[in-house]
Amino acid sequence: MYTSFKKSCLFLLLILFISGSQADGNMSVSKYSSDSISDELVITNDTLDGFCISSSGNSVPMIVSSSDFPGVIRAFRDLQRDISAVTNAEPGFFMDTIHSGKRILVAGTLGSPIINKLIKSGLSIAGIEGKWETFSIQVIRNPFPGVDEALVIAGSDKRGTVYGIYELSKAIGVSPWYWWADVNPEHRDVLYLKRGTYSNGPPSVKYRGIFLNDEAPDLTNWVYAKFGTVEPRTNPPIPPGIANYNHEFYCRVFELILRLKGNYLWPAMWNNAFNEDDSLNSRLADEYGIVMGTSHQEPMIRAQKEWDRRYLSTLGSWNYVKHGDTLRQFWREGIRRNKAYESIITLGLRGADDTEMAPGGPEANRSLLEEIVNVQRGIIADEINRDVTRVPQMWCLYKEVQDYYKDGMRVPDDVTLLWAEDNWGNIRRLPVKDELNRTGGAGIYYHFDYHGGPRSYQWINSNPIPKIWDQMSLARQYGADRIWIVNVGHLKGCEFPMEFFLNLAWYKDSLTHDNLNEYTRRWSAEQFGEAYSEEIAGIISGYSKYNGRRKPELLAPTTYSLTDYREAEKVVDEYKALATRAENIFNQLPGNKRDAFYQLVLFPTKASAIVNDLYVTAGKNQLYFSQGRKSTNDMALRTRMLFQEDTSLMSYFNNIFAGGRWQHFMDQPHLGYTGWRDPPYNSLQAIDLKQIELSDKPLMGVSVEGSEKSWPNATEKAFLPEFDVYNRQSYYIEVFCRGKSDLEYLVSTRNNWIKVSSTSGTAFPDKRIWVSIDWEKAPKGKSNGSLIITGASQEVLVNITANNPLEPAPAELDGFVESNGYVSMEAEHYARKTDGINESRWEKIEDYGHTLSGMRAYANAYDSFNPGINAACLEYRMYLFTKGNLQVNPVFAPSLNFMPDREVRYAISIDDEPPRIITLLPGDYDAKNGNTDWEQSVSDNSRKGSSHHSISTPGYHTLKIWMVDPGVVLQKIVVNTGGVKPSYLGPPESFHR
16 A cells, blocks of 8 residues: 555655764754655655654644744644544644654744754754745654654744645645645555655745636636625725625635745735725735735735725726825825735736726826835835835836836836736746846746737636746746746636646746656646556646647637648547546546546546537538538537537536536636627627538539538649658548438549549448558659549549659658658757757757647857857758748747847758848837737747748758747747648648658
8 A cells, every 4th residue: 555655645855864863862864955856755654764644543743832823833733634634543733732652743933932942852954044935844853851753844934834834744645736626635544754854945936926816707706606795884895796705715725825835815806805805814814824915906905996995986096196195095004904914015006907007108107107106115114114125015017017117117126026928928028137136136927817818718727837837937047036926817727737837936946848747747646646647647738738729719610720631620639539538537536536637637628629629610510511511500510519518518517516516617708709808608609600501402522631622613623632652641532412312422543553441332411531542553753643433423533643752762761851842840850959158059848839849949148149150059851852942930939029129039041051040029029919910929829930942952951940049939840842731730740750
């Protein structure tokens, strides 16, 4: 039993093993350090080496000082419940009283009486003293008279102790998601911890948190159902019908944040006021150890709704020019109310409801905003500390506010600059060299959910962690490491990326570009055990990657090509395969794991599969209508059936799953978008489903892969895409009914090297016939052939071309080979990689991109590089049959110009031609609504480069991609020699050796 338990208890810490013992009985510890996520906290049943936490129905007594922080005592109570949940043996809990016995479990913060005593008994605090949020877990011998051993969790400060407590909870198998996602721990009869010293901290980002935003309808409706409404009152004014985001709700959120090693929260604010809706909210946040803030548009610890409830009906939205005295008093009251609690105070001013402060931008309003910041800091000095630099403050440079900074506005150096990405996960700005010495530092406001243009995405997780890693590791590299906060929408659905984001903020250098898949596997093991962890990780990575390449809210019947590269069918098949794998695992899991697996894995995978299938089916309805197919109506019916399947799945999640525990968390509409705003309810009204009237007499139709046309109606000749000996393709022809009755057909080939899957049959209403080539019989060189389809007294000729060149032979090919007018190459399949100066290199980010992985331009530098001189380079070898002009379209991540005024560029060359620098983004690029280029790039979650080249001779050629500006992520290269067809994902990768 302990073998599997040892594997399942994953611990992202260094293990420091005992190397010997001193004469006084205290331990001498040999230390070595690593932040690698491959390290584990070892649980063992070897009583000679292990500290017994629980065995034979008895758990070790737990001791804490009553004078320690309330949040520490409360978290220690959580550990007591966690040990009981795992072992069914609840430990005794004692404050101040040293329970005599062989072993005890102690928790405390430096300075608490019990820790002071333990230091005298040999407790080492060298690794934690004076540090921020750092903890150690260690075993010491003879800590008190009558006690043989103590397992001690010691924290440098209150959160350090809390994190150490929760780390032990996680190590014994209790997931941070035990409550919010019903993750049940494995039962264990015995728990042993290997003796040693385990320590971690300080975190790599000081403040790490989440923002509950865009919380209606899901989270707000759930709160209504669970906690009711806030009692209306006049002082402070609270109108009727306000969802009761009370302390019972927030205490669950506080605990989750701490278990994930976060410490910071922006509360729900669409229609709520954290400090006034429940007077216990702010006090309990501070007791738990949560640093509270308010959103980018709510300065001075005052919620917008606090203003609206008092003044909206008489004064309107806040306006400093019109109501300066009122606003100043409003702000002063907020600072005074919360001054005893740990907060980060938002400075500045924006308009209500996420709008600009006033028309005219920085030119008209900069001096006013500078005055406002000065006034706000004066209030903070009056109410909290005359040395205002000792009070944490931040200025969030969100949307148009960044323009004020660009225009020259500055705030004092002790104020943190909270840079924001573009709401779609692409960082807009990072600190430059001369900003690194600011005492307030910098941070990032990030999004997993967004209500706004070009399209709201609020329904389901569409955030692959490779993209999060790419952007947030850049943030840390360039010094934006004071505050990280992420908009998690209604919280549920963002469990996996949320934990990853906070882990990335805590663990310095342990999460890298090449261990993201292993992170996902370990996370899966922590929730569901080792048995299926690798397969579950593949499902989680798969559905989030697929949703990330095109968010479900952005799908349309025409998103994926229905005719070229079998793109739409492949997309649907990929989703269905994931859903099938998830269903199979669900059916094999024990009953107590199924609720968690359903909500974290099966439901998002299945729901995403249905929605993609629905849009592709609707696309087929429209295509088949244009071709006159009888099955047009079948596709309309199937679209409606998929809509009903989606409706039923949402209803099941809300009302039946887990006994209705998470009712309303699937209230968010996701079908029926016509603009940026989410529709009021799911519908098919935005899809033009076609119905067709059919002839009574039998009529034949034929379509071929690669064309929207149908025959015999089309005037041009029917051609299948070219076959070649390298890819050895099979292409399809579809015979279909254009009348009401069934259709009998015959297929005859004119060349003995053409093979078909069917020579006769009945189309009811459609029949797919596969065509391939017998390469043993195919002539050398390029050959033309044909086949004939007859039915209903009609005949259609389909032309076929087979390319069987004399050279290069498939077995002798070195690199990629052209086919059907293109060469398509995945970025990671380079032939050669050359590094540049200043540690510059192309590094692979696992699973980042639409199709495979990404190659990121990394450099330990702010400067750009000179291609051909000192720049890193990727080389791709390819064999071309075409000479003359060609176009190269590399596909990149939609990364932005995060260094001010620096362009985003790469360089390209073929063979010995000089590298040409290509600009993806100009230095003054503005990522905002109304910029159609930006809107397209975030919708596609990619950006394409373009360059034209001339090839004088067929044969082998080498394409080179050079780094120019760091941060560029190359994902795919398409060389178009004249045959690339329109598609969303681009042509599939070419044959290569």
